[in-house]
Amino acid sequence: MSPKPLVTAQNLSVHYALRGGLIGPAPFVRAVEDVSLEIAPGSFFGLVGESGSGKTTLGRAMLRAAPISKGDVLFDDGEVAYSLKNLGKKDLKDYRKRAQLIFQDPYAALSPRMTVRDIIAEPLDVMGLTNSRAETDDRVREIAAKCRLNVEHLRRFPHAFSGGQRQRISIARALVSGPKFIVADESVAALDVSIQADVLNLLKAIQKEMGLTFLFISHDLSVVAHVCDHVAVMYLGRLVETAPTRTLFDRPRHPYTRALLSAIPSLDPDDRGKAQKLEGEIPSPTNPPPGCKFQTRCPHAIDRCRVEEPALESAGTEHNVACHRWQELAD
């Protein structure tokens, strides 16, 4: 039996109201629609999709940083069990300690007016987790060392650091409150390749050492393939496929997943033009197509796809896919 999930999304929807017309109900965007997902403790869970797919919103909803319109997110780390939809003020404060976010842009995420020590210590001060300055300093030094930051540099300001070092500072800040669950939203996208590998290795090492669970949001499938153990693919607010990483990359079942994989430029110069190309662009979430959300770009769409939205169904162990035709298209 698999262990109890740390984070569970149950038919989760996040809707945002739009400034609308005077007549009729206010229009809204279904940023995330009816998503169910389980993240096991100790997992490095990848969430991929193009811009506008709702992956960031889903990540934020799991941190209670986006409104939960329908469904719920459950969090259970063995010590506490929360239903994020009905979280009281006190519990929410406690949840903030247990679930943290690492941002994308290490240049924008750090205040230029605070020293590195103060940046990392801020969550401790805000949440009142330490009793004395000396205790705070100890915690900061300990976590900085874990993130391979030079402890001598803690009194410097962020401008003195390179992109990779800044991202290590962001990671240290996220970890200092001792969280169990980390959402890393495009955390290596702004970094150069040579540095990106270093930060990815650091995240993996820290995850093992501290027993953390990650939701790793990325548009880069090659990065996800290398670091994640499970992957969920999103399109227009819906999950279209979830699977263990190896299964997803060896046997992708959804036409969108296949198209995404083949769109990654191959490093082989003689492999040009073999990719199956996807026409068109992701539709606007304010005006999604009827039926399967991918039908407007899908090379295999049939009449049924245009009227009936497919539900996620099992395509193997831990492998789920939302496509009417996945079985016929399997080989």
Place this chain on the structure above:
Amino acid sequence: MSRLIDVENLTLQFDTDEGRITAVDNVSFSLEAGEVMGLVGESGSGKSVTAKSLMKLNPRNAVYGPDTKITLHLDDGPVDVMSLQNDREMKVVRGGAISLIFQEPMASFAPAISIGDQMVEQLLIHTSFSKTQAKELSIEMLDRVGISDPRTRFGQYAFELSGGMRQRAMIAMALSTKPKLLIADEPTTALDVTIQAQVIDLMKDLVSEFGMGIIFITHDLGVIAQTADKVAVMYLGRLVEQGTVRDVIRRPAHPYTRGLLAALPTLDDIDAPLTPIPGDIPSPLERPPGCVYNTRCQEVVGPRCALQVPEFFQVDADHSAACHIYDPEGSKA
């Protein structure tokens, strides 16, 4: 093929409050008509500055080295780019023989002028078309790059277009003056992979149709493998390796290129460990002496790596690397 551009000993420094910074250091390369050259490097390697120098598109505090020579071979004979002084003389090059596509298409269109008006404006400046002809050509170009309903799009503003469409419009605009050389500075970096694949295809089609040369600047070696004929790798303002795309990607000769490839996650072997290049790129204010890569290099051959700037050594017919490993004289020392 005929020679399109020769860049010899391009050196460019910037005067800043903190001192003089060397952005490009003695870079030489050439490009034939119809050829696609990939210029690869990480942020701060000087690849964008190098490309912009080809049309002297650099801020006032830029100082070119005295030996810098850039020759553009046009139908009416060669043009010495360095000798062009004012904006009027530069018109031959900027937007004329050379067009530039930027990374962020939102930032490169004026927000309050319609896409169409911007396309027409540059045609009126660089060609002898009438306003009506310019409009027709612009609409035709929008159609060519795969924008549906080009007549409507012509009258729209940048914010009304999606990212992929904006980048297509940018390409349409850059190509409408029929440039000899197109500089594409990270043209697909801000786009999603499926859109990136479309834009790459489009650019390949247009190269073969118009026969222009392209300098494709990117940090993404996969994009290079899919588009370029040859590759130049830059690090801290210097070229470290040059060669055909097959040679450089399959048999990288410079330790930096090898490091880049080892750090790159690929789908071919998802269990392979990612090997980062140790350390960080030094600040341009603290450029290391000798080989600029020696502070991070895993294959240092001796003290001269930190003392002596390596020359380019031929490792194959069309493949060379600036590294002391290949110095036959040095191996004895």
